Amino acid sequence: MADRFRRALAILALVLLSSQEARAEQELRFKPVPRQKPVRLFTETELARYNGQEEGQPIYIAVKGVVFDVTSGKEFYGKGASYNALVGKDSTRGIAKMSLDPADLTHDTTGLTTEELQSLDETFNNVYKAKYPIVGYTAQRILNEDGSPNSDFRPEDQPHFNIKEEF
Numbered sequence: 296m297a298d299r300f301r302r303a304l305a306i307l308a309l310v311l312l313s314s315q316e317a318r319a320e321q322e323l324r325f326k327p328v329p330r331q332k333p334v335r336l337f338t339e340t341e342l343a344r345y346n347g348q349e350e351g352q353p354i355y356i357a358v359k360g361v362v363f364d365v366t367s368g369k370e371f372y373g374k375g376a377s378y379n380a381l382v383g384k385d386s387t388r389g390i391a392k393m394s395l396d397p398a399d400l401t402h403d404t405t406g407l408t409t410e411e412l413q414s415l416d417e418t419f420n421n422v423y424k425a426k427y428p429i430v431g432y433t434a435q436r437i438l439n440e441d442g443s444p445n446s447d448f449r450p451e452d453q454p455h456f457n458i459k460e461e462f
């Protein structure tokens with residue numbers, strides 16, 4: 296009798312132990328991956344689609360490689376508006392120099408003066424980051440020239456950072 300009891304106890308202990316193991320394994324398997332904000336990478340061709348020419352489509356501009364949704368500023372950036380030339384591309388240089396010259400509508404900041412770089416940062420922070428949601432980044436921001444990931448890249452930390460569900 297005592298033998299049977301002992302055997303039953305051993306089986307019970309085994310069952311309990313294995314169910315604990317199974318739970319631990321499950322917890323391990325379903326351990327949540329830390330949530331990372333998704334980042335959308337825009338190619339020049341993709342960005343060019345959002346140039347404000349099509350009624351009802353979002354309008355995007357890139358400044359310093361950060362892509363902003365400026366659709367709410369349609370009166371500035373929409374078709375025929377004063378600053379339409381800036382959108383659908385990275386217009387960093389134009390923003391820095393307050394220039395709409397097509398030659399300045401590029402991400403290239405080579406040779407800009409300290410004042411122009413300062414003005415660029417002011418407009419970047421006080422206009423674009425303050426007013427418009429970020430929808431992604433251009434390759435210049437995320438990748439190095441050789442195509443390898445840029446380890447200095449940090450997604451801009453702003454509460455309304457989001458990815459548009461377009462597809």
Ligand code: HEM
Pocket residue numbers: 365368371378381389390392393394395422426
């Ligand atoms: C005669 C020349 C210009 C005048 C009188 C002018 C005037 C203005 C005014 C009044 C605003 C503010 C609009 C508002 O917040 O309601 C503005 C915004 C702006 N201007 Fe100009 N501007 C001129 C030239 C330029 C040029 C050449 C550029 C080239 C990059 C430029 C780029 C911008 C940008 C990026 C904004 C911010 C738009 C936004 O809030 O999204 N401006 N301008």
